[in-house]
Amino acid sequence: MPKPTFINLKADKKQKLEKILLTEFSENSLLDANINHIVKTAGIARGSFYTYFSDLNDAYRYTLSQVLEEVHGHLDGSDPYQATIDFLEAVETNRYYDFLSNYYVINQAILEADHPRIAPLDPVTVAADYSAWLGQVAIHQLMRRYFLNPSEKSAIITILVSLRVWQKEVE
Template identity: 35%
Template sequence: MVLPTFHHLSEEKQARVRDALLNEFSQYPLAEAQVARIVKDAGIARGAFYKYFADLPDAYNYVFGVAMYEIHRTMPEMPTVDNVDAYMNSIRQFVVETDKAGYRKLIEQHYRYNEGFLGSEPTKLVDGADAPARWAITVLYHQTVRDIVLDPDSMDQRIEQLRTVLQKR
């Protein structure tokens, strides 16, 4: 969790630190990331880094959370029989937004290296009569996105594969 001191920085300084974090974590897996490169790139003192973040995983989780928020803010709600096309388009939009916002390498590093380094959490249980279907769709959707980020040339085939499953609901 970002420490309160970070939120007291000017927007310009916060942006500089975010950019330095994005640069570092886009180029290096978390296990190889260095505070020294981040502080040099951000133009801050090493001690300041630890006033903003508890450690490197904390800083990584912060910038990854920012990226996920930016990318997901325009995504549609859960797919239904009526919005499968919108949902499939949202996968393409996710990839485009990831590239446009400069997060592609960060997301790729996450899937390739950092996800395993940080540990895994179980998927969330969902309530309601259609809970199993909503859970399955969410898992398949995220796996499809993951596979596309790791193998961009397979996007069309993976989207069609997911579309076929969702239309059989």
């Protein structure tokens, strides 16, 4: 995550760098993203980048957290199946489409290989609500499936509708 130097930047400078990072990671995978391009566009020294972030992956993880916070922020306790359906219905016009596509198609695997961060399964927590856990896993896998093959969008939405009905039946 970002270093205190980044956290304490003036709001306008921080927002400018966040926008540049979002653009870089929307246009390029982690394999192709370039610190030199980021610092040149931002008009900062390469050393400044390293006072803000440990490395490119660190900057990416920060940007990913910002995107996911905004995307998930619209869910606020609503039906996760319907929220995912609504998201997919309008995903092509979502300002994060390219970023999310790069994430699901390429960057997610790179991040997991670099630093496996899979939370340990807690059988007690999972057992407390199997259907919610299964639904969450299914939703994330279907989102990935969409970005891997957008032509399956209607089939994915059909599956989400079926999962939504199933969830109501098991409650």
